[in-house]
Amino acid sequence: GAVVSQHPSRVICKSGTSVKIECRSLDFQATTMFWYRQFPKKSLMLMATSNEGSKATYEQGVEKDKFLINHASLTLSTLTVTSAHPEDSSFYICSANRLAKSLYNEQFFGPGTRLTVL
């Protein structure tokens, strides 16, 4: 168990458009999901914590109006990159805690979404 999916896996869009990325926990419930951004050959950079039924908590320096997060159910969180620009091009990864089983903050990651903004 503990499978997390992301869709799409890869997206190319024009500058100025908005892109929505979905993150789903397939076989467990997740009250908390996390969104990361990763640059080539670098570690994960936490962008925000997505809480089911409440507003997301953004890390310092991350624009909440730029990166809209919605966590509508215990198995789905979405990240929308609004008015995307080339500098938003990156690898976006989501993760989830297993409800009531994450004694040690273990996170299970999706396969990531490669966003390219032309």
Add this chain to the structure above:
Amino acid sequence: TQLLEQSPQFLSIQEGENLTVYCNSSSVFSSLQWYRQEPGEGPVLLVTVVTGGEVKKLKRLTFQFGDARKDSSLHITAAQPGDTGLYLCAGPALRGSWGKLQFGAGTQVVVTP
């Protein structure tokens, strides 16, 4: 801020050789996790260590948690090309940040045939 420092940043070895990756901090952690990430994929949890002095084995991978719970190491015996990837250590973020993890900078391991 509890920082996790990983070393080395990059490791290139030949198939069959052994390697060790280190994860160090000046702070005590209740637990530490190791993840491996392959190119274009999300990280995959390898192990969680929770007890000071603990040693866990996963086939050819041996994980240790320091007695003081400030450091951890990952040792790979007889590395294979399939071990190639970015190895990340992670620990719980500060109190009040339920569920959050902080990650080390990662160690890129390349195993050539």
